Amino acid sequence: MLEQFIELKTRQLIYYASRYFRGRLPHRELHLFIWDTLEEWAQFGIQLKTPQNQQEQVFWHLLHQLEFWPEQQLKNDPILQHNIQSCLSYLRGNGSIPLDCVGIRP
Template sequence: MLDAFLEQKSKQLVFYLARYLRGQLPHQEMHLFIWDTLEEWAQLKISNKTPQSFREMVFWHLVYQLEFCSESDLKTDRHLRRELHQCMGYLLGKTQVHADFVGIRP
């Protein structure tokens, strides 16, 4: 159940974020996707706050960054954009990622 959720939502998150970063998706749509994802997560009723894998930590880190950072920062901060691309590549299994991209479950 958890693995299926992460597999599906990681792919969707990368799809939405890639389109947003290319200017093909409004910030509000990405924001709505994230909130829909959080609602689906809540329905899983997983009480443990500790992620089970590094992949899950990167997923939650990316979700946090997208909600915490301003739309302006997401568009203009080169360091942040590089970090977002690294996380996306890792979630797709294409790159390695730094150990400091660690998120916790909501």
């Protein structure tokens, strides 16, 4: 069940983040998706903070980055955008795990 949740939410995260960075999704919609995902996660009641695998690690890292940084920084910081695109690429199955990717479960 947990693996299915991460797999489904990873596909959705790719969709939402990609649309956001192409200018096809407002920031508030991305924000709502993230909080809906966190609410669904909370229903699992998992206490272990360590992700099961690298995909889950990158998933949590990317979710945190998208929620942590203000919209202006997400849109205007080329280094942050590069890091986010590296995470998205990895989650799509392209490339290796991004450097400095520290994702933990909430």
